[in-house]
Amino acid sequence: MKIDPNSAADLSAQIASAIRDSIVSGALIVDQRLPSEAELADQFDVSRPTVREALKRLAAQSLIRTQRGATGGAFVNKLSFEEAYPQQITTSTLLLSMNAVSFETACEARYALERSCAPLSAKRRSPDHLATMRAEIHRQGQPGLTDEAFCASDVSFHRALVDGAGNPVLSYQLAGAVEAMQPLMNMITFTARDRARIVALHTDIADALEKQDADATFDALKALEVETQALAQSVFAAKKPSST
Amino acid sequence: MKIDPNSAADLSAQIASAIRDSIVSGALIVDQRLPSEAELADQFDVSRPTVREALKRLAAQSLIRTQRGATGGAFVNKLSFEEAYPQQITTSTLLLSMNAVSFETACEARYALERSCAPLSAKRRSPDHLATMRAEIHRQGQPGLTDEAFCASDVSFHRALVDGAGNPVLSYQLAGAVEAMQPLMNMITFTARDRARIVALHTDIADALEKQDADATFDALKALEVETQALAQSVFAAKKPSST
DNA sequence: TGCCATTCAAATGCCAGACAATTAAAGTCT
């Protein structure tokens, strides 16, 4: 594990990169303690603050955790799906907002991914998942619900659908796509009529899942995408009544 | 933007979190310059090294970039898909290796996601994408190719398929799923017979895409998943000849 | 002996001040 003091890159970035490589390659294993900051400073021939900056970089990616005290230090962190979710969501959200991704593109991706869960979820969904979906559908039908709360419930509904597939890798990947859409969805104002249509489609999905009918689930999701795209188009068209 | 000096959390983590929130919420916009380290230290009432640790955390997530010199400083970074790819891949790889995700689960997720690109890719794939896939297929047929090179070519092939859908959000999400599988695939040794079967299925996929036949693409991907799962099962069974 | 309080040492968290390196802008000379 060596660094180049003459490189253009920051020393702390190089050190972080070296340690990261050791973790990814498996040279450092989970829960293994890294040398103390002072020892690392010696090894890399830099000062302690520089080492600390490197460690903070790794901590920001949840690759290590630090613990104070006598037996403390930096430890290789077991990256869990739970820890990775928020990062994935933050990154996805920023990607959408900073790259002028159209609603259409984001929506297309989201439903394409979600449909990929349909067959698995139809096969494996637990009664719990179904109950969550039914509960969210019920909430979505309540009058007086704000648009934000409606969207949040929508996210919960779809999370349950995705989690129903019983595949943590899928759930992780989908978390970004589904949750990152929320800011975009929040830009839409839902009329009572819109909500009724969406609730009806959600009910179709839940019914199909209850019957463990993969094809019907798939089709209902497809219908929901079409509905969502149409709704968005009409809302955006109304907001920006362009000339001619 | 305030922090609590009595909180249990590190000051640098709190500061990073505060700035991150400002970026995500849109209070800080792309390319906007943050106050200098000295000014931030004043504002948050901490020392400069502490501010620096916070900034390095944000830099590790590509949320800011720093520039030295007279007009330098920390700037809100426009997070691009290209920057986000490697992070996504690193995270996905670690998630798989650290959480004892079975080959079966990872493979299932990967192909489920990939199949979601099939209809779009069949519609939109450019001649370029097709050419890349054909080239990789040809490479995969070459004798003397190492298993690692074969797997790398496999990844390129599937990347082309995914990119063919022409949806950057999909490409981003899939990058993690496809590339993170590579270390797992590398554990498999491919016989010439295995490779021939895979190449045949790859050819089926390319043919279907060329004809813009979404259903055939979907089915060929399904067949490839079945083949891959069977292959992995036989390899793992051979490696671990359990008792009885 | 067994248990509890105390002390100790190791490690991270934080700070102050300083210097080096870089870079663009302002100033100066031809």
Added chain:
DNA sequence: AGACTTTAATTGTCTGGCATTTGAATGGCA
């Protein structure tokens, strides 16, 4: 006007130090 020099601002790095946390060793007491 253009090329060169100076200057100021900013990040990158180092030194040294103190505060805080925390587990472990120590020692006293029942």
